[in-house]
Amino acid sequence: MVRDRSGDRTRRWRAWASSALFGSLWLFGGDLFSAAATDNRLGAVPAPAGVLRVGTSEEPPLAWRDPSGEWQGMAIELWREIAGDLGLAYRFVDLPSGPAAAVQELKEGRVDLVALGVAVTPELAREISYSYPYYPSALALAFRSERTSTAWAVLHFLFSREFAYVMGGLLFLTLLAGIMIWLVEREENPDHFGGRTLHGIGSAFWWAAVTMTTIGYGDKVPRTPKGRAIALVWMFVGVVLISFFTAWVTAGVAVEKMSNQSLQERGLEGLRLACVKGGTGEKFLSGEKIRALTLPTAKDCLAALVAGKIDAVVLREPTLRYLVRTTYAGEIDVVPRTLERIDYAFAFPRGSPLLGPVNEAIIRRIGRLSYRVRHGL
Numbered sequence: 277m278v279r280d281r282s283g284d285r286t287r288r289w290r291a292w293a294s295s296a297l298f299g300s301l302w303l304f305g306g307d308l309f310s311a312a313a314t315d316n317r318l319g320a321v322p323a324p325a326g327v328l329r330v331g332t333s334e335e336p337p338l339a340w341r342d343p344s345g346e347w348q349g350m351a352i353e354l355w356r357e358i359a360g361d362l363g364l365a366y367r368f369v370d371l372p373s374g375p376a377a378a379v380q381e382l383k384e385g386r387v388d389l390v391a392l393g394v395a396v397t398p399e400l401a402r403e404i405s406y407s408y409p410y411y412p413s414a415l416a417l418a419f420r421s422e423r424t425s426t427a428w429a430v431l432h433f434l435f436s437r438e439f440a441y442v443m444g445g446l447l448f449l450t451l452l453a454g455i456m457i458w459l460v461e462r463e464e465n466p467d468h469f470g471g472r473t474l475h476g477i478g479s480a481f482w483w484a485a486v487t488m489t490t491i492g493y494g495d496k497v498p499r500t501p502k503g504r505a506i507a508l509v510w511m512f513v514g515v516v517l518i519s520f521f522t523a524w525v526t527a528g529v530a531v532e533k534m535s536n537q538s539l540q541e542r543g544l545e546g547l548r549l550a551c552v553k554g555g556t557g558e559k560f561l562s563g564e565k566i567r568a569l570t571l572p573t574a575k576d577c578l579a580a581l582v583a584g585k586i587d588a589v590v591l592r593e594p595t596l597r598y599l600v601r602t603t604y605a606g607e608i609d610v611v612p613r614t615l616e617r618i619d620y621a622f623a624f625p626r627g628s629p630l631l632g633p634v635n636e637a638i639i640r641r642i643g644r645l646s647y648r649v650r651h652g653l
Contacts, residue, residue, distance in 0.1 A: 328366035330355060331387035333373050337598040338393040354410060355391040358637040373573065376554050379404060382623055390623040393594065395556050405626050408635040409619035410642055415560055416593040418600065418610045420581060433528045442524065446517065450488060453510045454480035460502040468496040488514030547587040550577045557590035560616050574599060582607055592618060
């Protein structure tokens, strides 16, 4: 049998070519597939057209300007870290005060994103895109500090309008009793209640005052039966009045010391409240149908609270705690009473290609950032 050598050579060449082809695919194709998988996994950031316009405004501790004019704060530092990781060029753009105005600037295309404490709400979520929330917080309530000394409580009560009204009432009743004694005693007892009209009424007023307070000096006494009858009635009335007055002053001082604590136990409906105009607190209180004084800034609200013009303020917790710690330590207490949860996030236009990479960067840092915000680091 004759063997076909040329056919064997052809088959061997085809086998070698097939092996070389599969080997090349294994060596180079694997790298191509893995590179494609890596690109999909990392979600490469599309290069932005120019420098990003990052909107922000004063809202400590999340964002504020230091004395040199540089932007500082938790939200600012977080954005700087993220931009460094993603290789993004950016510049900060000053926005009007308040998250609502900042979001409006974003919707109108004046900025590319808002690096501020933008509260996540269902209404805004229909118009803009939020990043992953980098700090969960709440709407908080603050009162004047309840650490009041007894001496200060007494002084504050003695100079109150209510005390002035009561003292005015007592003096009027004393004067009335004195005039009655003067009318019946002036002619028959001129030594004690006689003389000119003003002098006689003054003497009778003095007698009524010392009789009401049970001192009874005895320098002036009524002698007529009518005068003594009036004196007897006035003695009993005076004992009752002084007893009520003493109890009222004691209770008033105690209430003055406990007034702040009693305020904290009331419902919001029974408090004189203040909040920032157009802020989250105003929206919450409007939804609950609770009236409140609206002021331009959080600092204005706290100043009104310290001045006693209102009972409490409703503000976002990070801002409230920062201002109390830096400006009103010992004067204002933030109570552990959550009114509404607030999640803080960055805001982007709808469909922004930066959203995915920024979310990954936030998730990697979220635990450390929450700790820094809570402890003011």
